[in-house]
Amino acid sequence: MVKSGKPAEGLGINTFLTHCGNDPYEYHGFVNPPVIRGSTVLFKDAATMATENQKYTYGTHGTPTTTALCEAINQLEGSEGTILVSSGLAAVTVPLLAFLEKGDHILFVDTIYFPTRRFANTMLKRLGIEVEYYPPHIGADIAKLIRPNTRIIFTESPGSNTFEIQDIPAIVKAAHAQDVIVMMDNTWATPLYFKALDYGVDITIHAGTKYPSGHSDVLFGMVSSTEKYWKQLYDSYSALGMCVNSDDAYLILRGLRSMGLRLNHHQQSALTVARWLEQQPQVARVLHPALESHPDHELWKRDFKGASGVFSFVLAQGGTTEAHKLLDTIQLFGLGYSWGGYESLAVHVQLGDRTVSANDYEGPVIRLQIGLEDTQDLINDLQQGLAAIS
Ligand SMILES: Cc1ncc(COP(=O)(O)O)c(C=O)c1O
CATH class of the missing domain: 3.90.1150.10 (Aspartate Aminotransferase, domain 1)
Structure with missing residues (x-):
């Protein structure tokens, strides 16, 4: 919220959360960003419309409210870009659909959130993807399970319901040696308690429904990526027609403050x-x-x-x-x-x-x-x- 809309490095986390995201002076000094509801965005003339040379072009591609939240999350995660989706489960399924192709192999931790497993065992298998599970304490031995067609190692730490901690740096090292993408469902810790991208994770996933919302009144998901994978993530998100409404994005941004x-x-x-x-x-x-x-x-x-x-x-x-x-x-x-x-x-x-x-x-x-x-x-x-x- 500070004048530039970007808090300086080295601030305490609560100061950071108070000031991240939007720049109040872009909205006449109001502390919070406006909730912009909208599908159609008008272009000022035909040439601008033909080139789509303006910041907002259509509601599915974002509004000033969703931009404010994406910027806050990017600042928190240290990510290149963030997409917003309608639930935590969608934050799992969209990046998987964005990067997997028929014939690919994917490794999931066995202690995964159950609906992630259901998606893998039904949709992913139906799409011709080889799904394999690995034990949560595998660490560097994950290298032994990596095949020439392994595309993604999916992590969740701690594990759902039984709370095993994974050795994420060891998994990242083995994965990156073979150009395998590491995704992490980091909902439990949030970027406040585990900054996944700093540990080498490529794509981090959050159910905004949980701590960011904080009030059991919103379903929401966020996916943040490093520069290397951002374009493919964003293009697939757009192709799938995924988007969120600004009211929910506003509530998540409000939740982040506290x-x-x-x-x-x-x-x-x-x-x-x-x-x-x-x-x-x-x-x-x-x-x-x-x-x-x-x-x-x-x-x-x-x-x-x-x-x-x-x-x-x-x-x-x-x-x-x-x-x-x-x-x-x-x-x-x-x-x-x-x-x-x-x-x-x-x-x-x-x-x-x-x-x-x-x-x-x-x-x-x-x-x-x-x-x-x-x-x-x-x-x-x-x-x-x-x-x-x-
Ligand atoms: C670890 C984890 N990831 C994702 C989700 C999905 O979130 P949502 O309920 O918003 O779909 C949950 C929900 O319980 C979860 O526990």
Whole structure:
């Protein structure tokens, strides 16, 4: 927001988030950009129309509101360009469609967000793409799975629901040695806690639905690319007719302003709850990479600047009956999908789709999203839930 619309290097993250994106002096000094709704954009004369020599040409190609958000994200990510799509899932599928061709081979981490797997196993296979899964701890050994036709290595760290940390620099090194693209679903950490492009990732994916929105009222996705892949990403996006409305883009930009503060609260509160859960006799283990007890803690500490508010815990015994009893007893945790909003959520996680990663948990796995409530209230609530299954 600063006069140039581009905050200087070296500022603290909350200062950065306050000032990134739009330049208020382009809009008469109003602090926020206007919400421009529109399909048609008029050209001032036939020659301009013929050459399309103006910044905006048609609503699908962007508006001043979407530009403000794209600029904010590029500044945050250090990316060449960002596309905006209608959901986090679309932020996964669009870059895959942009770079894959019939006969290509793609490697997905086995702990991937389930709808990404569904897209791979249905659409990608139907398009003649070879889909293979690899275990999350593979690291440099990914080189052994790279084939002459491997086009993309798809990463997600931590893994969905079970929170394994991947060695992204090792994977990037092996991939780039053979000109393979590395994509990362970085929704959990956001660029605040893991700056994926700085670690060599080529294309980074975010469900804006989660922390950028922060209020469970928008579905949104962002994909950011390095210079090398930007043109192909953007051209495919345009060809697919993907776009977002300015109202949603505005809400995401608004969410970014407070994301650092919210994430900090999510982080502190989730860690406190996780540490408390570790002490409970009904809990076998807590799957949270910022806990010293987590097997990937050192890797997390090496690469990540923080942890967000989603993690899981494993009950020491029991099955679906105990998991449901716990979920039905707690009152402050809503039973619902998604995360990143201001409210706490809980879900009994199903892991049956995995093919090459360990799945030997002592009991049911419960995922928690820790919201902005007071931490002690959440602990008291969970205590009731655990007491109900004792
Ligand atoms: C890691 C991850 N990526 C992507 C998505 C998809 O986001 P959306 O719900 O906006 O489609 C989710 C949703 O839960 C997610 O957990």
